[in-house]
Amino acid sequence: MSPIPVLDRRGLWVAAASFAVWGLMPLYWHLLKAVPSMQIVFHRIVWSTVLVIGWLCWKQGLQWWRQAVAKPRVAWLLALSGTLIAFNWGLYIWAVNAGHVVETSLGYFINPLLNVVLGVLLLRERLTAAQWIAVSIAALGVLWLTFNYGSFPWIALALAASFGLYGLIRKVAAVDSIPGLGIESAYLFLPALAMLLWAETHGQGGFFGGWGLAMDALLVFGGALTALPLIGFAYAVRRIPYSVIGLMQYIAPTMQLLIGVLVFGEAFDNDRAIGFAFIWVGLAVFAIDGFLRSRKRAVPAAA
Template identity: 75%
Template sequence: MTPAPLDRRGLWMAVGAFVIWGVMPLYWHLLKTVPSLQIIMHRIVWSALLVAGWLFWKYGRGWLRETLAIPRAAWMLALSGALIAFNWGLYIWAVNAGHVVETSLGYFINPLLNVVLGVLVLRERLTAVQWLSVAIATCGVLWLTFNYGSFPWIALVLAASFGGYGLIRKLVGVPPVRGLGVESLYLFLPGLAVLLWGEFHGAGGFIAHDGMRGWGWGVAALLVLGGALTALPLIGFADAVRRIPYSVVGLLQYIAPTLQLLCGVLVLGEDFGSDRAIGFVLIWIALAVYAGDGLLRSRRRPLPA
């Protein structure tokens, strides 16, 4: 049976999301003077205001009730919101602590995990060549894991948390922007409470008060803009996982860690020896095999009558 053609909008939404995520280490590096917990809470609060505000403006108050009325949506979106908040927190801490290369390893492992979840949980099927690409990528990930120099717990936890988030969003069947809006509202009040506590107990600097100097208007603007940069790729990702097979999403996702790796090594000056290079080359070969197989199958597909 000839595989169905991929949804082009879903494909480009996935690519766009992964490109934004790939260059985000440079953005968070600009905020290295801000404590990681503060960055995370600002991410939550400003993205919640942006997404929920837009939904209330376009659909009125009914959108929240309608979304939560979808079977399993309330508790599944609460779980996905907790997973993505945890993922953000660990990621930002790791970037500003000088572990960009290890975070890229986590997001190299994550697409492989997505392929496995797509096959085992969602009953998706792979061709023989696609299985070969998965096997090559697995060898690359195992090489990186055992030659990293220390147990890569940051990478493994990032992969598991984001893999779980994507799977839940695939299963819940909620429109992507509405789903992100519900997740944001679940996280908004806790995030706002932490920010306010920090501002009035000397742990924050978004607003200068009582003689305390703030971080400055430039940093404050970056924190607010971080909300938009949080929401947009998540919307694209959630839309993509509903339109294209999860196994395809998993392999496209190698775009983000490749860009993260380049940012960490070429811009931020992190170490990248020959042992690590071998693992990354194996993963890139796997991507080339998968992409080449898809291109050949699309050319061989007969035209409609």
């Protein structure tokens, strides 16, 4: 077993910012409700690829590509992670614009617990006793939400599994965050571009004037909103324990849940409130434990 690591503060802040951006995403994708969900995904892929690879080539030429793919297993690992994140995006955007924001938040409530399990079982990470208590309380909340949701939450489970496996692959792939995203995007770029061109030439697209300039600008800017939190997530996931990433991910679904209920008027009954309360108690236990351990480390350093 590896020792319990000291948390990287910069990694923690970057992770928190990434999850906050993801938490606000339903508001952005709702603005694009008139655009078919899969075309939004293809635009995300195309414009994020242009942004990321353009920036990398401007800074490093093609050196970044050669260095990244020269490492063992990286090329096929990133092909797999790119496929997983594309599936996750497609399901998420469709669910948001089909009125299932609360269920997508449930998926991202389940996902952190899956990350904790993966971190402990596959990466041999260790949790303190207080962290185990925190995870157990949060797990009770997720189980309560799952079994009292009213129907089988297939959207939530598919989102949790796809993003959990994506994060695990980015954790074990020995590649920096931005080059890794560039390679993932490169695998997806030509298929996404081909599908967009097919839609435009067969009367099913509207990017060139059909949806209006404002909608076109939102689709293009969606590439930046896609790239930046993914870069931050990939940066953080290599610098702090995967189990910690798992618990921090509750930031995004909490914001999504609040948006679904308060902005879009989706149902939030007593059963969902109970599950939500369990999750936040677990998070409070985890946060207090981390604060106390950081103070204990600071005392010897000051002495």
